[in-house]
Amino acid sequence: MSRRALACLAPYVPGASIDEIAKRYGLSHVIKLASNENPLGSSPLALAAIGNVASLHLYADDAHITLKNQLAAPYELTAQNVILGHGSNELVNIVAHALLDPGDEAVMAMPTFSLYPLAVKSVDAVPIEIPLRDGVHDIDAMLAAVTAKTRLFFVCDPNNPTGTRLDAADWERIFAELPEQVTLVVDQAYIEYADAPVFDAAMHSARRENMLVLRTMSKIYGLAALRFGYAYGGAALIASLEKIRLPFNVSALAAAGAKAALSDVDFIARSRALNERGKAELSSAFARLGLHAYPTHANFFAVKIPMAANTAYEALLRQGIIVRSGDGLHMPGRLRITIGTTEQNAALISALESLLA
Ligand SMILES: Cc1ncc(COP(=O)(O)O)c(C=O)c1O
Incomplete structure (x- = not known):
């Protein structure tokens, strides 16, 4: 059983x-x-590109270097800083499997995206769920909940299900106070919808080696059924996650659609x-x-x-x-x-x- x-x-x-x-x-x-x-x-450009995919009888090139470089370029990162997922859901699961041992703790807001506690519990680790304050992540309380057992610190920005976001002072506190050994997981599934000034966590990659920034093409790109997510992180962190990723998790169709969607301004x-x-x-x-x-x-x-x-x-x-x-x-x-x-x-x-x- x-x-x-x-x-x-x-x-x-x-x-x-x-x-x-x-x-x-x-x-x-x-x-x-x-x-x-x-x-x-x-995205019409994505649909056209998917329709042009040939050779479905062959395994795709699983490295996806061109696509990763395309995703990395706006942030002056490289392909080594990018991992691709079967939706960003898969990346949440990969994070839990790659970074948590039984009994480890993961600090997160409550309510937030319900997959985080699910993924954490699935590997016998413990979600530490900190209630929102007026609908917003309570960063003071979240940082105070970090212990020697904490391995992950989830921030959903904008937050699902409230749509709220952190302010600049919250981000500064996280960068200043979150211990080095804790991996900061920032889920920005909805960032393309955010009002200015946007805090784009991937722009701050140089400030924290131990940070993963999750993105998806399921929302503004309109490709939820295609299943394509991606994440930015330090090269060592990405290399750890790659050990858990299943081969060919991103289909040739998803890769072609994603590549085209990126340029569909x-x-x-x-x-x-x-x-x-x-x-x-x-x-x-x-x-x-x-x-x-x-x-x-x-x-x-x-x-x-x-x-x-x-x-x-x-x-x-x-x-x-x-x-x-x-x-x-x-x-x-x-x-x-x-x-x-x-x-x-x-x-x-x-x-x-x-x-x-
Ligand atoms: C905050 C957040 N992250 C991730 C996802 C999952 O996205 P994907 O379709 O890329 O797995 C969702 C979907 O609703 C979401 O709200």
């Missing part, structure tokens, strides 16, 4: 799918605002503009309805609702709108709602109005 550590673990729960909800409620039209995907679809600009417009539409609706939402720097809101989150979630599902209930995200009383197109946002707002009436 399975290892003891698995007894206290539940599998990761993704947002419900459109097909599942359409079938369950007999709906012909369902809007998904549950998984922070890009409502504009995928038009799609990124359109996606960001749509998100900014949706952010304004939803934040003014929330204010009008008297619903508190944390200031978001991502493509989703964590909004407070005057009823149990699961009740609101189920009621919205029946109206054909999928969001995430905060009940499953350690965020009771709130919903996490992805910013959609103007039509999707309008449908959500009118569904919320009828729910609150």
Whole structure:
């Protein structure tokens, strides 16, 4: 049977799918605002490149040096500073397997991306979960929780599920005070959506050898189903992670799509503009309805609702709108709602109005 550590673990729960909800409620039209995907679809340059991939009968070149150099160049890093993943999810898992021994501790916020505690527990290590303060990472308390057993310090910036981010003083404290032997894992899955001034942790790679900066193409690049994530880190850290990575974890299709998406500046600009417009539409609706939402720097809101989150979630599902209930995200009383197109946002707002009436 399975290892003891698995007894206290539940599998990761993704947002419900459109097909599942359409079938369950007999709906012909369902809007998904549950998984922070890009409502504009995928980068067209990526789609074209994927369509041109030939030779699927051959194993791809697993080193991906050109792609890694392309990812490294804006930061004056090299291919040795980059690891590629089957989504950044896989990289979180690789970090846990490569860097944690049983009993080691990993400090993180709560709520934050639910995969961190799952990955940590899966290797018999211990997540130390520090509540957010006003929806933001409490860096003082997180640093105070670091002990001789701490090996990882997770920062999700902007944070899933709140959309909030650290300020410049928080970053300075981390760089100054986090002990050298602790690996700082910064997950910036949503950084492309962040408002200026953006703290791009990869720009600070020279300040900390022991830092890994996670990125993904699942969000603004619109390639969630392709599965492509990547991370920047010191060469020794990346070399350790490479020992755990499975060969050919990034498919030829994913590598081709990612390479093309990186240069799709038009799609990124359109996606960001749509998100900014949706952010304004939803934040003014929330204010009008008297619903508190944390200031978001991502493509989703964590909004407070005057009823149990699961009740609101189920009621919205029946109206054909999928969001995430905060009940499953350690965020009771709130919903996490992805910013959609103007039509999707309008449908959500009118569904919320009828729910609150
Ligand atoms: C903070 C954060 N990190 C990582 C991921 C996973 O991204 P990927 O699709 O690259 O595995 C998500 C997905 O929702 C996320 O919110």
